[in-house]
Amino acid sequence: MPSFLLNERMNPELKRRVRLSLKSDLRERAGGQSARQGHWAVRAMMVLGVIGLASFLTVTYRQSRAELARERAQLLSAYQRQAAVFDAAFRARTEKVERLLAHAHEPYVGDWIDPGIRQAGALDALLAQPLSYVRGPIRGFLSDAERRQTSKEAGPEALIRCLVDPPASIKESELLRHLGRIYQPKRFVGRFYDFENARGAFAFLDSGFEDEVRHVERMKQLLAQSRELREQKLGQAAEARQVRLFVSVFDEPKDRGAAADFDGEAVHYLRLSVLDLDTPRVWLRVRRQVDPQWISEKSRLAYSRELDSCRLAYELRQELRENQPQGEK
Numbered sequence: 001m002p003s004f005l006l007n008e009r010m011n012p013e014l015k016r017r018v019r020l021s022l023k024s025d026l027r028e029r030a031g032g033q034s035a036r037q038g039h040w041a042v043r044a045m046m047v048l049g050v051i052g053l054a055s056f057l058t059v060t061y062r063q064s065r066a067e068l069a070r071e072r073a074q075l076l077s078a079y080q081r082q083a084a085v086f087d088a089a090f091r092a093r094t095e096k097v098e099r100l101l102a103h104a105h106e107p108y109v110g111d112w113i114d115p116g117i118r119q120a121g122a123l124d125a126l127l128a129q130p131l132s133y134v135r136g137p138i139r140g141f142l143s144d145a146e147r148r149q150t151s152k153e154a155g156p157e158a159l160i161r162c163l164v165d166p167p168a169s170i171k172e173s174e175l176l177r178h179l180g181r182i183y184q185p186k187r188f189v190g191r192f193y194d195f196e197n198a199r200g201a202f203a204f205l206d207s208g209f210e211d212e213v214r215h216v217e218r219m220k221q222l223l224a225q226s227r228e229l230r231e232q233k234l235g236q237a238a239e240a241r242q243v244r245l246f247v248s249v250f251d252e253p254k255d256r257g258a259a260a261d262f263d264g265e266a267v268h269y270l271r272l273s274v275l276d277l278d279t280p281r282v283w284l285r286v287r288r289q290v291d292p293q294w295i296s297e298k299s300r301l302a303y304s305r306e307l308d309s310c311r312l313a314y315e316l317r318q319e320l321r322e323n324q325p326q327g328e329k
Contacts, residue, residue: 067219075213075226082234083205086198090241093277094202097132097195097246100275101151104141104250108271112285117274118320126274126283127164130242132195135159135249151196156188158306159272160247162313164191170311172296179306193240201237245283246275261304267291272316288312 117123133156140150158179165187167178181187209225216222254266267289274284290308292300299307 071219071222071226072213072216075222075229076210079210079213079229082229082238083210085238085241086201086205086234089278090198091202093243094195094198094240096275096277098147098199100246100248100273101134101141101147102144104248104271105138108287109285111287112282113320114281114283117283123317123320126245129245130191130193131245131247132193132240132243133160133247133249134195135251137251138253141250148196148199151194151199156192157309158182159249159309159313160192161188162310163247163316164188166314166317167310170314172294172299172307175307175310176299176303179303179310193243195240195243195246197233197237198240201232201234204232204234244277246277248273248275261292261300265290265292265300265304265308267293270312286316288316 117126134151134154135157136150136154139146141147161182162178165182167175169175209229213222213225216225248271250271252269252271254260254268258267260266269287269289271287272284273282273286275282290312292304292308294311295304295307
């Protein structure tokens, strides 16, 4: 071992002693009295490090699994609480609406007016219930995708609004004033409910979401499922559970060669039905023609469809009133 402490003129015995001393000092600095002792010290430190890391990872893994289990339990509880209101009776009403919409394009089966709806005040009492309403062209209900799209776009328009809250007469000026009143934002709060949201909610409930949550293994996936549940807005869809009455209006194609107004209104027939969702009872089913020719040129530019619809609602009420049993008018 070369060293500055040694030179050629030193006594051989002294050189030997210096070399032994240097070698011993090197071993001590390596970790012990020998090279083997130094290696064991390094290995021991490595083993302790591995054990410590393994312990840390084990604790961390157990904590993450416990957190996953807690979050899963909370998500399942939230899901089950929201899903509980979607019971068999609610499903039956929703499926009844689906069947009605699916048969909208079939040939008309004829008018029907339930005798009970002819009683004085019967129509008002019936329409005072929370109800669901849809209106659209018959061709808009041919496929499931078309039915869903049409239903989303078919909010409560003038016909149902004027049927629930009728105008005093069919004079154009009176109808225009009435339309201004019934389209006020707070006029029908809590009266109309969207069944399309309920149909979508049942599709989600049948999708196996709960089973997926039970078997999820990663927090990232669980967070995604939690977000999906929020986006479904089951609470909003559940509002339709109280609906017992479904009113539908299907517009047949316009008469051949008939000119359409600016908003698309033209001479055509429409089919209106009032259906009880808890019984087989059909309260009302009629097919009537609407024709915007009576509307002034000025009003037809913007309000043709609304005026036509409101007038028809008034005339339907008058028809039912005129056919009430004697002594009840």
